[in-house]
Amino acid sequence: MTALTADVHDPEDYSARHLSVLEGLEAVRKRPGMYIGSTDSRGLTHCMWEIIDNSVDEALGGHCTRIDVVLHADGSVEVRDNGRGIPVDVEPRSGLPGVELVMTKLHAGGKFGSGSYTASGGLHGVGASVVNALAMRLDIEVDRQGHTHAMSFKRGIPGTFADKGPDAAFRPASGLTQIRRVAKKVTGVRIRFWPDRQIFLKDAELARESLLDRARQTAFLIPGLTIAVRDERTDGEAPYEEDFRFDGGIGEFCGYLAPDEPVAQVLHFQGEGQFTETVPVLDDNGHMTPTDVDRRLDVDVAMRWGTGYESTVRTFVNVIATPKGGTHQAGFERALVRVVNDQLRAAKLLKANDDPVVKEDVLEGLTAVVTVRLPEPQFEGQTKEILGTSAATRIVSQVVGKELRAFLTSTKRGEKQQARAVLEKVANAAKARLAARQQRETQRRKNALESSALPAKLVDCRSEGLDRSELFIVEGDSALGTAKLARDSEFQALLPIRGKILNVQKSSVADMLKNAECAAILQVIGAGSGRSFDIDAARYGRIILMADADVDGAHIRTLLLTLIYRYMRPMLEAGRVYAAVPPLHRIELTNVRKKRGAKPEDRYIYTYSDSELRRTLLELEKKGKSYKEPVQRYKGLGEMDADQLAETTMDPRFRTLRRIQVEHADEAAKVFDLLMGNEVAPRREFIAKGAQELDLARIDS
Structure with missing residues (x-):
């Protein structure tokens, strides 16, 4: 690697003495960004994975079944595997042991067509040597041929340390040392390195979550490989440990x-x-020949x-x-x-x-x-x-x-x-x-739909604050008239719909957008639909579905929930969708004195189901209270006057709202898929099973 050593302004003063040649790993230390991208946390993480990937390459070849990664409390990183181990014999051309050659020479390794690796993550042969050059200290142990062979390096220079740790006294020396005997079948590599803080930024550190994500990913990609992560940087607490092994491979990864x-x-x-x-291949004469x-x-x-x-x-x-x-x-x-x-x-x-x-x-x-x-x-x-x-x-x-x-x-x-x-x-x-593109083109042309702002049937509120504003989606025009009088126009808006909207569960997006009622709801809420839905753009803080307390009303609510679930789901997830709870009956007490300032609830009692009505009437009889007969049963919201509707359903001081959760809407979508979807067999089974539980006495003759 050739570089300038000084700024030269006069061409006549520029000569060969101004050039310098960086030998071996010196080039890595001079320009680390060329090899690891940066000297921050990202570059430090890259160094760690260069070492791990060498072990992963052994696993790819079927020679390694376990990799251990340890983040030590002193900032060092240790990687252990049970692969074949780096060769420890002497390479004839360089006269260096295989371990020293791999760790000190750029572009040296078993990934250059020698047949040692049919597939590998590292291919330039610079991974281990680059990490070695950028480490204050690196220790390596290799189990091969019945012995554990050890070697240490300081900033890429081989030698021995007088003690543990990167600051111990160092003496340069070449060659491997046999430190103990092991069984001949035992093979593997252990590498521990301390990043050089002369190279890396002071705040550069290894993120545990990033390591766990990559370890999990690698374990998915190599079925049967175990990757164990241990983080000892826990400030006196027990070390964090997690193992990854997935035999299902990338199919399991996809799921x-x-x-x-x-x-x-x-x-x-x-x-x-x-x-x-x-590719260029090195021949016996040392020449690169295209082959x-x-x-x-x-x-x-x-x-x-x-x-x-x-x-x-x-x-x-x-x-x-x-x-x-x-x-x-x-x-x-x-x-x-x-x-x-x-x-x-x-x-x-x-x-x-x-x-x-x-x-x-x-x-x-x-x-x-x-x-x-x-x-x-x-x-x-x-x-x-x-x-x-x-x-x-x-x-x-x-x-x-x-x-x-x-x-x-x-x-x-x-x-x-x-x-x-x-x-x-x-x-x-x-x-x-295509529908979205057409809509954008329509907006650019400022056609009638865009220029008309909001649907004419919307009865909007005056307040624009999301914290209070409410949109009531009301069933029918008759209920709308009463709701106009019952609402608080400051923060309650009304949007009437005509009967039952389109069943979007079995309709395409294009059909949904063509439906006038669905399009009006999306337009009034104003936050888009599907992938483009932006909850921050919604015009109202709450959406309240207000339908009759009967079967048809339940049907309409389910249709609306299916629309919201499929195309405005973030509103559900944020807890901003509600169902109003209108009463089914009104009991008028006859023996209550009409005192001045008496509250309406003192004279009227509302019930919300037939069973609640029966319980209430029994309690009244026990207490000796009389009531007007027959008890009024509401067939719809339109039968209430404004005071009754406000008192029971719309006034925040008295009403009851039911917040709709995502699970509720999900269940509604499943029911619609069953009852109104394209699959006939599940619907036939549901009807046949339900017929056995039906009370025939409840069927009108």
């Missing part, structure tokens, strides 16, 4: 990542492909569509995460879009003149884990965030395309239904996208 209910089962696709790559090398790329993909809107796609190369994707993700997405479009047209869900679905539609609600394994992958930089191996696009696309097409065209009963559900979800996502 862990998925945030929503499944539309179909987890799909697990595996395959492989061959490609030829031209065609046959490679094999293994593909392992798990994916699952869910009911939500967000997509999560995690990609990996030899268990190393590629957060910015690369050629393997491009191939995965290309296959998805191509195959899904073909099957949508085959299933008549897309007509000949319809636009094809796009990547955004296919990825909606998708959780996927895409992994590829290959020798010497081409990354962009040492931080390995993007895969650049071009052949991965073709091979991943072929594997995923073939397996996904087989699933979507399957004639097996369970798979056929799931495939149809996936295709319908993608088709609905495309319709919603």
Whole structure:
């Protein structure tokens, strides 16, 4: 590595004496950012994972079943594995033991076509040596050939320490030391390093949660591997310990990542492909010669569509995460879009003149884990965030395309239904996208819908404060008239709906938006719908559903809850949706003196169910109180006058509200799916079972 040692302004004063050559690990210490990205916590974490990844590479090859990571209280990090161990014999060209060669020479290791690793996370051969160069002290022990071989380094220089800890006296010296005997079958590596605070920032530290997340992720990607994490930085408390092992592989990982209910089962696709790559190879004369090398790329993909809107796609190369994707993700997405479009047209869900679905539609609600394994992958930089191996696009696309097409065209009963559900979800996502685009275009043109602001039938309130404002969604125009007189116009708004709104459980987004009642509700609340719903933009602090206390009223409430659950769910999660509780009966007492200033509740008693009415009448008879017969039964909200409606249902001083939880709306959606969904068999079973419990005496003759 060549660098300038001084600023030179006069070209005639610029000569070879101004150049310096950084030998070996000196270049790493001079420019650490080139190798680990930064010298803050992120770079320190990168160093730790360079060491862990070497152990993971052993596990990838089937040579390691357990990795232990210890965060010591003194700031050091220790990594232990039961892999094959770094070679301890002397490498003939350098004359150095294998351990010393790997730890002190850049681009030295078993990942350069020697056959030691068919797939690995590290490929540049700089990981361990870079960590060694940036460590104040590094100790390594290797179990091989019946002995434990030990060696220590200070800032990349081999030698011995007089005592424990990074500040002990140090004497440079080369070579390994055998410190004890072990069984010949025992192999493994133990590395402990102290980060050099001359390099890393003072506040750079390793985050436990980040380590746990990465350890969990790696254990998912290598079934059968145990990764144990121990954090001793606990200020005198017991150390934190957690072990990770997942035998289900990326299929289990996909289920862990998925945030929503499944539309179909987890799909697990595996395959492989061959490609030829031209790489420079070091020949016997020490010359780099371009050589065609046959490679094999293994593909392992798990994916699952869910009911939500967000997509999560995690990609990996030899268990190393590629957060910015690369050629393997491009191939995965290309296959998805191509195959899904073909099957949508085959299933008549897309007509000949319809636009094809796009990547955004296919990825909606998708959780996927895409992994590829290959020798010497081409990354962009040492931080390995993007895969650049071009052949991965073709091979991943072929594997995923073939397996996904087989699933979507399957004639097996369970798979056929799931495939149809996936295709319908993608088709609905495309319709919603087109509808949203049309809505944006409509807004830009400022058409009548936009310029008319809010629906004319809305009876708005004067207050704009969310802490008090309430929107009553009222069943019927007759109830609206009474509610206008009963409300407090300062903070209570009214929106009437005409009977029963659309059942959105079995309707598409486009159909929902075309429905006048549903569109009016979304427009009045003013916070959007589905993925674009922004609860902070909602115009009212509470939504209160006010329907009759009968079967039809319950039906209307359920329809409204299904709409809110599917398209405005954050309102439910925030506890801002309520159901008004109107009474079913009014008992008028006849022997109550009409005192001046007497409260209405002294003369009238309201009950909310037939059983409550019977109990109340019995209590009145026991107390010797008389009442007017027959007891008034409300058939609807429209039968109440304004005072009665305010007193029982709308006035915050007297009313009762029932807060709707997400579980309630979820249950309502399931009931509607059962009673009004597309599946006939479950509904027939429900009716047959319910018929046995029906009281025939209650049926009108």
